[in-house]
Amino acid sequence: MEQLRYVARATGADSSMLVEEAAQALAMFARDPQALLVACKQLLSRQPVVGGLWWLCSRMLIAPDALTEARAVVSDVRSDATADTLAAAVNDKRWQADRSLQVVVAGWPDTIVNALSSSDGQVPGRVLVIEVEGVGHGAVRRLERSGVDAEVVAAERIAGAVADSDLVLVEAAAVGQSGAVVDVAGVALAAAANVQDVPTWLVSPPSRVMPASLWPDIEAGRRRWGGPKWMAPTELLASTLIDAVVCADGHHSDLEELRSALNGGWAAAPELIGLIQ
Numbered sequence: 001m002e003q004l005r006y007v008a009r010a011t012g013a014d015s016s017m018l019v020e021e022a023a024q025a026l027a028m029f030a031r032d033p034q035a036l037l038v039a040c041k042q043l044l045s046r047q048p049v050v051g052g053l054w055w056l057c058s059r060m061l062i063a064p065d066a067l068t069e070a071r072a073v074v075s076d077v078r079s080d081a082t083a084d085t086l087a088a089a090v091n092d093k094r095w096q097a098d099r100s101l102q103v104v105v106a107g108w109p110d111t112i113v114n115a116l117s118s119s120d121g122q123v124p125g126r127v128l129v130i131e132v133e134g135v136g137h138g139a140v141r142r143l144e145r146s147g148v149d150a151e152v153v154a155a156e157r158i159a160g161a162v163a164d165s166d167l168v169l170v171e172a173a174a175v176g177q178s179g180a181v182v183d184v185a186g187v188a189l190a191a192a193a194n195v196q197d198v199p200t201w202l203v204s205p206p207s208r209v210m211p212a213s214l215w216p217d218i219e220a221g222r223r224r225w226g227g228p229k230w231m232a233p234t235e236l237l238a239s240t241l242i243d244a245v246v247c248a249d250g251h252h253s254d255l256e257e258l259r260s261a262l263n264g265g266w267a268a269a270p271e272l273i274g275l276i277q
Contacts, residue, residue, distance in 0.1 A: 014110040015050055015051070015052045015053075015110075015173055015208065016052065016077050016080070016110060016111070016205070017110075018047070018050060018052065018053060019050075019052040019053060019055070019056050019073065019074075019077050019207070020074050020077055020078075022043060022053055022056055023056055023060075023070040023071075023073045023074050023077075024070070024074070025039075026039055026040065026043075026056070026057070026060060026066075026070060027066075027067055027070040027071075029066075030060070030065075030066035030067035030070060031066075031067070033061075033066070036060060036061065036066055037061060037271055040057035040060070040061060040269075040272065041271075041272070041275055043057065044057060044217075044272065044275055044276070045275070045276070048217065048218065048220070048221025048222075048224065048276045049173055049174055049181045049218055049221045049222055049234050050173055050174070051172070051173055051174030051175065051181070051207065051208035051209070051210055051218070052077075052173075052205070052207045052208055054174075054210065054214055054217075054218075054268070054272065055073075055207040055208070055266055056070075056073050056207075057269065057272060058266065058267060058268050058269040058272060059072075059073055059266070060073070061269035061271060061272070062267060062269050076207070077207070080205045080206075080207070080248055081248040082111050082115075082203065082204070082205040082206075082246065082247060082248040083111050083112075083114040083115040083118075084115070084118075085246055085247065085248055085249075085250060085251070086111070086112065086115035086169075086201075086203055086246045087115040087116070087118040089201075089246055089251045090103065090115070090116070090124055090167070093166075093167065094124060094125075097166065099125075100124065100125025100126065101124040101125055101126075101166040101167060102124065102125060102126045102127075102128065102164065102165040102166050102167075103116065103124045103126070103127050103128070103165060103166065103167045103168075103169055104127070104128040104129075104130065104153075104161050104162055104165040104167070104168050104169070104189065105127065105128075105129055105130070105139075105168075105169050105170075105171075105189075106129070106130040106132050106136075106158075106170070106183065106184070106185035106186060106188075106189050107129075107130065107131075107132035107133065107135050107136060107139065107183055107184070107185060108129075108135040108136070108138055108139040108142075109169070109170070109171035109183065109203070110171070111171055111203055111205065112169045112171050112203050113139055113142055113143065115203075116143060116146075116148055117142060117143055117145075117146035117148060118146075124148075124166075124167070125149065126148075126149045126150070126151070127140075127143055127148055127149070127150040127151075128150075128151055128153045128161045128164075128165060129143075129150060129151070129152050129153065130153050130154075130155055130157075130158055130161065130185055130189065131152050131153065131154055131155055132155060132183070132184055132185045133184065136152045136153075137152055140152050155185065158185070158188050158189060158192050159192045159196075162189065162192040162193050162196055162198050163192075163196050163198070165198060166198070167198065167199055167201065168189050168190060168192075168193040168198055168199065168200040168201070169200075169201050169203060170182050170186040170189060170190055170200060170201070170202055170203065170237060170242075171183070171186075171202075171203045171204070172202055172203065172204035172208050172237075173208060173234060174208050174210050174218050175202070175204050175208055175209045175210060175245075175255065175258070175259075176210045176212075176215035176218060176219075177212060177215055177255075177259075178215070178219070178236070178238070178239065179236050179237050179238045179239045179241075179242070179255070180202055180204065180236070180237045180239075180242070180255075181218060181222065181234050181235070181236060181237075182202075182234065182235055182236075182237045183233075183234060183235070184232075184233065184234070184235060185235075186235055186237055187235040187236070187237050187241070190237055190241040190242065191241060193241075194241050199243040199244065200241060200242055200243050200244075201242075201243065201244045201245070201246055202237070202242045202244070202245045202246070202255075203245075203246045203247075204245060204246075204247055204258075205247065205248060206247055206248050206249065206262055206265075206266070207266070209247070209258065209259060209262050209265040209266075210265055211264060211265040211266065211267065211268040212264060212265075213268045213273050214268045214272065214273060216274075217272070217273070217274065217275055217276040218276075219236075220276040220277055221276045222234060222236060224276070239254065239255045242254065242255065245257075245258045247261075247262070249261060249262070
């Protein structure tokens with residue numbers, strides 16, 4: 001139970017890690033469907049914009065054996081190929097340009113950092129990391145330990161960092177019809193890239209591509225933020241600012257192509273639709 005409370009309270013944590021932790025915590029309710037439903041609703045009410053948690057809860061609620069499904073979810077998270085696909089796509093772009101690339105990211109987007117830290121040489125020449133909420137330096141240290149040339153850039157230097165780069169990478173917490181929920185500074189990066197003709201790639205594991213029936217819950221979850229908008233923990237990145245989407249199954253031209261390739265996303269548990277008002 002304490003593990004479930006930790007996931008519900010977590011802020012700024014890696015989405016994949018939250019899904020693993022939540023799967024282990026929800027497994028204790030696997031033999032009691034009613035208790036599992038209540039636990040899922042409580043968790044999602046506290047973490048309404050983390051797409052991977054909706055995916056986890058839907059899978060466990062729909063599955064004939066919730067415990068087996070929880071284990072399968074953890075296995076799927078650990079074997080997700082999105083980071084490998086991104087590393088290959090960046091490497092392809094580097095060879096097309098016939099030179100080293102400079103890439104810019106914000107904060108510590110885990111899937112992206114894992115891709116850029118690839119040990120098989122599929123990395124850009126340099127990574128600029130926009131400092132966001134004190135995590136940028138940690139991301140740079142992680143990249144440098146893997147032999148990647150990386151540098152922290154102050155948030156007020158976003159426009160210049162983008163102008164000096166070849167590619168902007170933004171990671172999604174949830175993807176839907178109107179765009180993607182991203183961490184703070186993601187929209188600023190993409191907007192700066194848009195006006196300077198620098199391509200923006202959105203990076204999303206398949207688990208974060210929401211079924212159409214659940215996207216209104218994600219949007220309602222974002223509207224729940226009661227403080228000033230400049231203090232909101234997430235942002236909505238419009239599809240018009242996204243030049244391509246990288247997912248485990250490949251490199252897509254836009255969100256519509258991504259959703260079509262994934263058949264609109266995974267199946268939503270009916271009990272969860274309309275949970276967030």
